[in-house]
Amino acid sequence: MTTTPFIEIDRVTFGYDSSRTILKDISLKFPRGQVTAILGGSGCGKTTLMRLIGGVHRPDSGRVIFDGEVVDTRDRAQLYRLRRRLGMLFQFGALFTDLSVFDNVAFPLREHTQLPEAMIRDIVLMKLNAVGLRGAAGLRISEVSGGMARRIALARAIALDPELIMYDEPFAGLDLISMGVAAKLIRTLNDVTGATSLVISHDVPECMAIADYVVLMATGGRIVAQGTPKELMDSMDPETRQFVRGEPDGPVKFHYPAPEIAADFGVAP
Numbered sequence: 001m002t003t004t005p006f007i008e009i010d011r012v013t014f015g016y017d018s019s020r021t022i023l024k025d026i027s028l029k030f031p032r033g034q035v036t037a038i039l040g041g042s043g044c045g046k047t048t049l050m051r052l053i054g055g056v057h058r059p060d061s062g063r064v065i066f067d068g069e070v071v072d073t074r075d076r077a078q079l080y081r082l083r084r085r086l087g088m089l090f091q092f093g094a095l096f097t098d099l100s101v102f103d104n105v106a107f108p109l110r111e112h113t114q115l116p117e118a119m120i121r122d123i124v125l126m127k128l129n130a131v132g133l134r135g136a137a138g139l140r141i142s143e144v145s146g147g148m149a150r151r152i153a154l155a156r157a158i159a160l161d162p163e164l165i166m167y168d169e170p171f172a173g174l175d176l177i178s179m180g181v182a183a184k185l186i187r188t189l190n191d192v193t194g195a196t197s198l199v200i201s202h203d204v205p206e207c208m209a210i211a212d213y214v215v216l217m218a219t220g221g222r223i224v225a226q227g228t229p230k231e232l233m234d235s236m237d238p239e240t241r242q243f244v245r246g247e248p249d250g251p252v253k254f255h256y257p258a259p260e261i262a263a264d265f266g267v268a269p
């Protein structure tokens with residue numbers, strides 16, 4: 001087994017405009033074949049990090065290294081090759097509502113390969129089978145539930161056998177059972193396909209249950225802690241504890257700084 005990370009974020013700083021830095025001097029490594037979860041509150045820069053890995057944006061400084069190759073957003077040929085090896089599941093990964101479940105999963109295969117239709121059929125059914133929805137191939141998107149839609153989007157994301165699968169908030173808006181199904185699927189797909197997975201989420205228990213390695217990220221892309229789920233659960237660091245245990249107050253305050261409550265309501269303290 002090689003020790004070279006599949007993805008390396010090397011001292012990356014990035015802002016959408018010069019007035020605000022979203023990620024500041026971040027370094028991370030994602031090992032091949034593992035599920036890494038990046039946990040963090042809303043707006044801390046998780047999706048931005050994923051976009052940088054996908055070559056959507058260019059870091060202001062630092063490098064993103066994909067399987068030993070520095071990602072260069074100006075190199076169109078490289079980007080095309082890179083994206084072919086990448087499956088991205090966005091938070092609201094839009095399915096084509098006027099197409100059937102089957103045609104949604106077949107879409108990337110028809111777009112990116114010259115495979116004959118008979119082979120596309122076999123691959124689509126295999127991918128749908130992997131997410132437990134082979135029987136739903138003929139349904140229209142309007143006929144499926146939210147949890148099913150998420151699984152169809154996943155089948156579509158793995159249609160081209162990506163080496164890296166990135167999930168943006170895969171558990172958002174799912175009920176507990178669908179959440180458990182989604183979590184187990186991410187783990188299983190990673191293991192059976194030999195892919196490397198990156199899960200971006202704020203659902204602590206689900207990520208702790210399936211990830212090999214967890215990174216805790218705070219505002220400004222600051223890395224609070226990283227380690228195995230067990231290491232983080234056992235951590236005595238107050239900020240890490242607050243994060244993984246979901247305690248409302250700790251070093252990160254629940255209340256935005258405000259005057260004393262009595263002063264705001266005009267009553268004597």
Ligand SMILES: Nc1ncnc2c1ncn2[C@@H]1O[C@H](COP(=O)(O)OP(=O)(O)OP(=O)(O)O)[C@@H](O)[C@H]1O
Binds near residue numbers: 022041042045046047
């Ligand atoms: N295209 C954009 N242009 C300008 N600012 C953006 C853009 N996309 C995101 N931002 C800002 O960058 C910051 C980080 O956003 P990002 O989506 O990476 O956070 P996140 O951790 O994924 O949050 P969430 O969990 O809410 O999706 C936010 O303050 C957001 O408003």
